[in-house]
Amino acid sequence: MNAKLSYDERKQLLAARLKPSRFRHSLGVAETAAQLAARFGVDAEAARTAGLLHDCAREFPNEAMRAEADKRQIPYGPIERAMPLLLHAYLGAARVRELYGVDDDAISQAIYRHTVGGPQMTRLDKIIWYADMIEPSRDYPEVEMLRRLAREASLDEMLLMGLTESIKFVAxxxxxxxxxxxxxRNELLLRGVKLPV
Amino acid sequence: MNAKLSYDERKQLLAARLKPSRFRHSLGVAETAAQLAARFGVDAEAARTAGLLHDCAREFPNEAMRAEADKRQIPYGPIERAMPLLLHAYLGAARVRELYGVDDDAISQAIYRHTVGGPQMTRLDKIIWYADMIEPSRDYPEVEMLRRLAREASLDEMLLMGLTESIKFVAxxxxxxxxxxxxxRNELLLRGVKLPV
Known part of the structure; x- marks a missing residue:
């Protein structure tokens, strides 16, 4: 059952499990991630697949997230206990293997990190994190600026600005x-990356 | 030499070591902290002293902070290495003992934490942190809102808003x-404190 599936088979499976607006968002992240991957010399098929499936555990209702994480012995802390929605990223990293036939650590990790990020992010991690923020159906005051950076800035500059905007918003x-x-974010700054103007 | 000194003696010592604008700021924090202490049932003399002396290590130039911290074997991490100005808080906690005759762990700790805060802050820690943000010579768009909270909100609500504004600003x-x-900040939220409106 977990044999490798085609992109279209995964897309059909996903469409059956997510509500339409979330499915559209997933397609948007897939295409945006593929474009960014091409720009930054990353495997575009891996980026498209990770983008498509990044929210594949959003099918679980919020109340079920902790039970699903516990069932898979996924460790988490007080932040996730208080905001179980965050667990959809960690669960997604497991679900792509369980249900979508993806056996690729790099894709699982990019899905695991797509919401809160993490230390030592790979280029694929960064692309999925950022694509989630700017895919075409997103609409908030800073999104055009972030889309412009996706065309003009370096990957680390984009990520620094994205993390900064995300932190300001969440705060x-x-x-x-x-x-x-x-x-x-601190890691980027400690490596000398600066907010683009 | 480190015998207990009077408030006025400490003030004179401080005036001789800080530039005038920093000394005025220190007096402002002392008075604001004393008022907050009265409101929240904390020892007002301890608050006034901690407020007066919170910046007592700002006399060191930025370039000297690390050497001074190393001399006293004060541990610090990569954030302080990159932003040595942060060390003035940790150095201040030592300087109040070395130079101002203050032998009070609660005051030293409030000074240690006055810039970046920390887990399990005491009421005195919170008051000094907040007084530093709103004393009369401070001027930035949100300061009047934060001053209003100092009259109307609970100590934890004030602190949550202050930390939130500070994080947005630094980001x-x-x-x-x-x-x-x-x-x-997370600790307050996990304890159920909400941003005041």
């Missing part, structure tokens, strides 16, 4: 900030 | 965010 909403997000 | 400037600041 202003009065939500918990995940330490991995802070770590990902 | 927007493209500066490193200290994990202790994030931890302090």
């Amino acid at each position: 202003a909403k009065g939500h918990l900030l995940h330490p991995h997000t802070i770590e990902a | 927007a400037k493209g500066h490193l965010l200290h994990p202790h600041t994030i931890e302090a």
Whole structure:
């Protein structure tokens, strides 16, 4: 059952499991990730697949996330306990193997990190994280600026700005900030990356 | 030499060591901290002293901070290595003992934490952190809102808003965010504190 499936088979499986707006968002992330991958010399098929499937565990209702994570012995901390929605990323990393026939650590990791980021992100991790923020159906005041950076800035500059905007947004909403997000951003700054103008 | 000194003696010592604008800021924090202490049932004299002396290590030029911290075997991490100015808080916690005759762990700790905060902050820690942000010579768009909260909100609500504004500001400037600041804020949220409206 977990044999390698084609992209179209995965797409059909996903369409049957996500609500239409989430499925459209997933297609948007897949295409945006493939474009970014081409720009930054990353395997575009891996990026497209990771983009397509990044939200594949969003099919679980919020209340079920912790039970699903516990069932798979996925470790998590107090932030995820308080915001179980975050677990969809970790569960997604497992679900692509269980259900979509993806046996690729790089894709699983990019899905695992697509919401809060993490230390030592790969180029694929960065592309999926960023594509999720700017795919065509996203609409918020800073999205055009972030789309412009996707054409003009370096991958690390884009990510730094994206993480910065995300942190400002989450802070202003009065939500918990995940330490991995802070770590990902600090790491870029400590390596000398600067916010693009 | 390190015998207990009076408040006025400490003030004179400080005036001789800080530039005038920093000394005025210190007096502002002392008075604001004393008022907050009265409101929240904390020892006002401890708050006034901690407020007065919170920046007592700002006399060291930025380039000297690391050498001074190393001399006292004060541990610090990559964030402080990259932003040695942060060390003035840790150095201040030592300097109040060395130079100002303050032998009070609670005051030293409040000074240690006055810039980036930390987990499990005491009421005194919170008051000094917040007073530093709103004392009368501070001027930035959100300061009047934060002053209003100092009259109307609970100490934890104030702190949550202050940490949130500080994180947004530091993020927007493209500066490193200290994990202790994030931890302090997450702790409040995990305890059920909400951003005041």
